[in-house]
Amino acid sequence: MSHPLLPGVLDLVQQAGEAILPFWRQGVEVVEKADASPVTAADLAAHRILAEGLLALEPSIPVLSEEDADIAQSERAGWSRWWLVDPLDGTKEFIADSEEFTVNVALIERGEVVFGVVGIPATGVIYHGGRAFGAWRVAPGEPPRAINVRETPASGLTVVASRRHGSALQEPLLTALVARFGDIERVSVGSSLKFCQLAEGGADFYPRLAPTSQWDTAAAQGVLEGAGGAVLTLQGEPLRYEARESLLNPFFLALPADAKWRGLIVEEAKALG
16 A cells, blocks of 8 residues: 555655765755754755655645745645655765765645655665555665564663764663663664664664754654654654644654553653653
């Protein structure tokens, strides 16, 4: 089962990745945006392909992109579905010549992710998924492979974290997991790939107690939900994408939906939130 718009989005994400690569490891000029985050010509090239391509794919669905986000909340409140786009997530990784940057497109309907697509331009790998469609990893020259979150290991829990945006607030959560499972392994990963690592069974938990924007998370949330995962606020509710005034997300927890320790970690998180 697949969504009828998915093939077109997969093609656009691949095109956006191909537009980014000529700038990679070329000493591209970096401009600082109003919020002090960096933007490059690669971000803008990918944005143009996605914004124009998504509107051509389905003109009735508006596009909210990181590179064109100055849209009044009053206008966004009238949308029933829209595209949420990060043309180049992990710009700092891109600037640092890392491979850990992604192209992200999610279809949102009434605040929920219908499906998301996450492309890795440096490798050509694309993840896609949604709660109703499962989750898949597509690598160049290989057939699509279904992916799923893994069962929690008896010991050796793996926690994935941002390479550049850690938070001391997460330590009480990790302490609770250490008490339950013993030592935990911490792995640092850039961009939306943290969600994808959970989705394909490479890690067990991603707590994010530092700021993110809606376009940073929506596409990869779709992949994780399709793989049997969940993204929860600190109150234990699913992370949603209503047309709020602020485009910042609340803090969240990403984990397997059926994890037996879900209740434990949510109770610990409620004490923080």
